[in-house]
Amino acid sequence: MKIEARSIGGDLLVAVREARIDAASAIQFKDEMRRLTNGQASRVVLDLGAVAFLDSSGLGAVVAAMKQLGPGRRLELAALSPAVAKVFRLTRMDTVFTIHERAEDAFGGLARVS
């Protein structure tokens, strides 16, 4: 599973470069997120712009990725495709996460974040 991470200020921007987070890839996603987010960044922004499909296993893995950050650290989401946004809305998980329309919006509108 291809996921890229880079620091922006004291935060971490993590971009998923896969079209799907589903039952076949949820565990990989969770493990890769654990590896990429084991630093100190207090805020992690997950750019899902490339993800066209996310099922309940994928949703569970995103929730798990947030929980494994531990107390005092936040996971925010950015660039949800319409299908992915719908899954968050129907399950009301859109009320749990701060969701940015674009990844750059999470960083004060800085251009060229991805």
Place this chain on the structure above:
Amino acid sequence: VFPSTPLAVRETLAQIVAALTACELPGEERGAIEIVLAEVLNNIVEHAYAAPDSGTIELSLRPTAIGLRCEVLDRGRPMPEGRLPLGGHPERGRREDLPEGGFGWLLIHSLCQDLVYERQASQNRLTFRFAVEVGGGIA
């Protein structure tokens, strides 16, 4: 008919989405069908069949005047208590208690109609419908 594995489910979904795209079904309706089928099929892979790749799943899609009718058959274990899970919203508490599962049936119930589960002999049969207009036949 395909084996009960996550990758076989993924391949089957890709074929169905391609067929629905060829039928010029709008993206939003296609997305709803893909998510429901993914949840239904992965439930069978993860729950009905105890071990991975230990059975087969039979899926048929049939366009009708009232939408796309779907039938899914497997020979795995029956649903808990022999009936459909209700698919309510999982309990929510503090952040560390947030559920990581229990969303599947909620999505299924939200996105399709006429959902019926039957256990017949040693077979599970789930039928449901999407109120979409699909021309032509898709297998």
